Amino acid sequence: MSTAIEVEHLTRRFGAFTAVNDVSFTVGTGEIFGYLGANGAGKSTTIRMLCGLLKPTDGHARVAGHDVGHEPERVKERIGYMSQRFSLYLDLTVRANLEFFASAYGAHGRELEHRIGEMLERMQLTAIQDEVTGSLPGGMQQRVALASAVLHRPRIVFLDEPTAGVDPVQRRSFWALIRELAAGGTTVFVTTHYMDEAEYCARIGIMVDGRLVALDTPEGLKRTHAPGRVLEVRGPKLAPALDALRGEPGVLDVSRFGAGATVRVDPERLPGEALGHWLRARGVDPLEMEESAPTLDDVFLALTAGAQRGED
Amino acid sequence: MASSHASRTLGRILAMAGKEVLHIRRDLRTLYLALAMPVLLLVLFGFGISFDVDHLELAVVDQDRTAVSRELVRQVTASEEFVVAWEGTSPEQAVAELRRGRAVAVMVLPRGFSEDVARGGAQVQLLMDGADGNTATQALAKAQALVDVAGRKLAGAALPAPPLEVRVRTLFNPNGRSALFLVPGLAAYLLAIVAVLITALTVAREWERGSMEQLFATPVGRLEIVVGKLLPYLGIGLLQVLLVLTVGAWVFDVPVRGSLVALGLGALLFLVGMLGQGLLISVVTRNQVVATQVATMTSVLPSLLLSGFIFPIENLPLPLQVLSRLIPARYFVATLRGVLLRGNGLDVLWPQLVAMTLFAALMLTVATRRFQRRLD
Numbered sequence: 001m002s003t004a005i006e007v008e009h010l011t012r013r014f015g016a017f018t019a020v021n022d023v024s025f026t027v028g029t030g031e032i033f034g035y036l037g038a039n040g041a042g043k044s045t046t047i048r049m050l051c052g053l054l055k056p057t058d059g060h061a062r063v064a065g066h067d068v069g070h071e072p073e074r075v076k077e078r079i080g081y082m083s084q085r086f087s088l089y090l091d092l093t094v095r096a097n098l099e100f101f102a103s104a105y106g107a108h109g110r111e112l113e114h115r116i117g118e119m120l121e122r123m124q125l126t127a128i129q130d131e132v133t134g135s136l137p138g139g140m141q142q143r144v145a146l147a148s149a150v151l152h153r154p155r156i157v158f159l160d161e162p163t164a165g166v167d168p169v170q171r172r173s174f175w176a177l178i179r180e181l182a183a184g185g186t187t188v189f190v191t192t193h194y195m196d197e198a199e200y201c202a203r204i205g206i207m208v209d210g211r212l213v214a215l216d217t218p219e220g221l222k223r224t225h226a227p228g229r230v231l232e233v234r235g236p237k238l239a240p241a242l243d244a245l246r247g248e249p250g251v252l253d254v255s256r257f258g259a260g261a262t263v264r265v266d267p268e269r270l271p272g273e274a275l276g277h278w279l280r281a282r283g284v285d286p287l288e289m290e291e292s293a294p295t296l297d298d299v300f301l302a303l304t305a306g307a308q309r310g311e312d
Numbered sequence: 313m314a315s316s317h318a319s320r321t322l323g324r325i326l327a328m329a330g331k332e333v334l335h336i337r338r339d340l341r342t343l344y345l346a347l348a349m350p351v352l353l354l355v356l357f358g359f360g361i362s363f364d365v366d367h368l369e370l371a372v373v374d375q376d377r378t379a380v381s382r383e384l385v386r387q388v389t390a391s392e393e394f395v396v397a398w399e400g401t402s403p404e405q406a407v408a409e410l411r412r413g414r415a416v417a418v419m420v421l422p423r424g425f426s427e428d429v430a431r432g433g434a435q436v437q438l439l440m441d442g443a444d445g446n447t448a449t450q451a452l453a454k455a456q457a458l459v460d461v462a463g464r465k466l467a468g469a470a471l472p473a474p475p476l477e478v479r480v481r482t483l484f485n486p487n488g489r490s491a492l493f494l495v496p497g498l499a500a501y502l503l504a505i506v507a508v509l510i511t512a513l514t515v516a517r518e519w520e521r522g523s524m525e526q527l528f529a530t531p532v533g534r535l536e537i538v539v540g541k542l543l544p545y546l547g548i549g550l551l552q553v554l555l556v557l558t559v560g561a562w563v564f565d566v567p568v569r570g571s572l573v574a575l576g577l578g579a580l581l582f583l584v585g586m587l588g589q590g591l592l593i594s595v596v597t598r599n600q601v602v603a604t605q606v607a608t609m610t611s612v613l614p615s616l617l618l619s620g621f622i623f624p625i626e627n628l629p630l631p632l633q634v635l636s637r638l639i640p641a642r643y644f645v646a647t648l649r650g651v652l653l654r655g656n657g658l659d660v661l662w663p664q665l666v667a668m669t670l671f672a673a674l675m676l677t678v679a680t681r682r683f684q685r686r687l688d
Contacts, residue, residue: 051529073531081529087522089331091338096331103327104530106320132338 004029004156004187005050009059012045019045021210022059027189027203029155032182034201035191036300041207043191044084047160050189051081064155077105080149080157084164087145090134094125094144097133098151105152115151123147123177139170146177156187163197175200195296204296206303213303218296226298228252229267231275231291234260235284244282250274255301260288264298324532328540335514336544342510346548350502350556355563357494368451369397371406371415380426380466384436387462388419393454407439416441417451419459429466436463495560496648497621499553500582500641504615507549507583511590512603515541519598534683538676542587549583557652569655578647578661581668585640586611588675595683615641643667 005027012020020042027033037043048054050063052072061068064078088097098119102112120126123143128136133144142162150157159178163171175197182188190201198204199218206214206221214221242261246254250270255262265275272291279287336343370389374381389396394417398409406418418439428434436459440452518524527537560566568575589611597603617623618632619641625633636642643664650656650664658665 053525053528076529077531079529081526083522083525083529085522087524087526089335089523090521092331092334096334100327100331101530103330104324104527104532106323106531108323 002029003027004031004064005033005189006062007050007059008061010046010049010056010061011058012042012049012054013057018210020049023207023212024059025205025212025215027187029187030182030185031203032178032188032190032201034198034204035189035207036193036195036198036204036296037191037207038193038304042210043207044160046207047081047158047189047191050075051079051158052076053081078155080152080154082145082149082157082159082162084160088133088141088148090132090141092133093130094133094136095120095129097144098129098148101148102151107152115153119147119151122180139166139174142166142170142174143177146174150181150186154186156189157181159188159190161191161193163192163194171197195300198296206300208304214299221296221299222294225302226253226264226294227266228264228294229272229291230294230298231263231265231272231289232260233263233275233279233284233290234288235279235286237283241279241282241284245278248278253298253302253305262292262298264294321533321536324536325540325543328532328537329543332514332541332544336548343548346506346510346552347555349506350498350552351559353502354495354498354556354559357498366393368394368417368454369415370394371398371400371409371418372396373400373403373406373418373420375401375423376421376425377401378426380429381421384421384425384459384462384466385419387465388455388458391458394458410439410441413441417455419455429463434463492564492566492653493649494621495556495564495566496652497619497645499556499560499648500619500644501612501615501621502556503549503552503579503583503644504586504611504641506552507545507586508590508593508607508611509604510548511542511545511587512593512597512607513600514545515591515594516598516600516603519594520600534680538591538680538683542584542591545587546580546583549587550579553579560652566652568652570651571657571661572651574647574656574658574661574665575651577658577665578644578651578668581665581672582640582644582647585668585672585675588672588679592675592679592682595679614639618642619645621645637667638671640668640671643671 003026005025007026008024010020010023011018023042023046035043035046045054049056050061050068052063052068052075056069063075066074066078068075089100092100095116098116099112102115107115117126120129123146125140125143125147128140133141136144146159146162149159163174166174171194178188178190179200190197192198201218203215203217204221205212214225216224238259238261239256242254242256242263245251245263248270250266250268251263252266253262253264263275265272272289276287276289279289372385374385385396388394397415398406400406403418403420406415406420409415410418418437420437420439422435422437425434425436438452438455438459518527532540557566557568561568590607593606593610594603597606614636615621618625618628618636618639620636621641625636625642628636647661647664647668650661654660
């Protein structure tokens, strides 16, 4: 697999604040690469450097074979970029937006007409091409934004939180489009903070406070950072019991949600049955206990908790 | 290779300009504002806010009460530039009229006026309300002229002609019509508003909405963004100049006596400078509200106050006179007045054009330099 993006020790500082701190990774051609992190973790800053919009303070990045610090214009010609607030011209029609971006990338005449027609078809926007973009629901605006970012057939497309504020059904159909793009050989670099979306990515990098703290396939991340068994527990008097549980041997992680909690245990040291006995003995009775698979949420929680402990 | 590079550049500029035209078409209020406002203001200023003095109320104190004194009053008011608002014999009462604002001038014809006229050396006293300086000055000049003419007629050939007679004649605008004086100033003022304000707003809007970031991620260069974005507004600005001059010519009989080349060149240079200033403001502020305020302070107000449009530059305090040299509207007003009223051409007006060229070059250079296609 050839390399689409190569990042080495990439660093960006704003005054005394380090937004991106010594980040290195590579992304292969045709790969869907997910970039996960809380708000302010440095995802957008990384993407802006890779798109030639921000100059790196330190380190290098090569995108589509060109250095983003030295040849940002070469990079811009070869990539597509969909920014966080998908910045379409809301007062113009769908078609006018596409026509503008197509001509901004140098398409004209019949070529332009052909590409726009094809893209409208592919994104299922043909019926609404003459609507004013601002009057469309969020999910459709997002498809128009994706269409204008890939209209010039870039080799690499950067999507910065493309599905923020869009309902789950629209998100799912949007991801179908992304997978279609990748199947056609386009490299997709996508940031998100929806963990369920991250499962669609071939590999995931996790950013915490400007650092890339983990990078692997979703399965690999779960094996490394959220090992053991995950048990969802519910019952009375749960709160005091959980506080006592945290220090017990074999307990890897305890996190509350709503009326219940998720407890991750090392099955070698604390089997599920033993946990049940332990909780019942502390008055959590009747106890509901259900086993579930570790999710990327567990990975993310483990990593952010680790980062916080590291700071203390 | 070079030609394909140029054609790509041209294509991107046209893409920008085309998009901007679509924005303008989507928001026709801007266009109406840009085109209807000048005409409306011109008519308002031209008719309503006239600096011409006419039908001035005159309080007449005739203490002579003879046929000669009554004839003088009749002659002075014959042209209706003055109308008799009050008549009596007490100067104190007449001054009270002045104080109450019911008259702008008092004319006193003293007892024995008719004999003095016959003998030569008659005197007429004029009291002016100096509170409104502009009116007072003009009224005084008119009254003096009228009384002088009327006096001569009354004295007939009996009065020997003075050995040296000084005659003041107003050139270029012989009737002292405000419209002739106002149209050039108004044209400059309106162009300054539209060019700076609308440019500042439309560019700042792209920053605010985040579409500027999207633009920066495309291969469209900064000069291409700048030129493409400004072209449609340059067109609107030139259309405005034509509109204002046409309305000026039709409604107010403002002539075009001088070089059309100088006029066109002046308008173009002035507009480019103003568009550049608007661009610089929006590049620095990146915010529509702040951009509006800065544009008002740095362009709209100076173009109104320091351009010679309303206050003659020679009457300004020295520091403001120096400041006015930095205001391109000053040079454009001078160019317009030169072409329209004095019949000047490039031979006379070139220093004004050079000044505007310098301003435009400075604004565009600084704006384009500040306008980095990076976000940091």
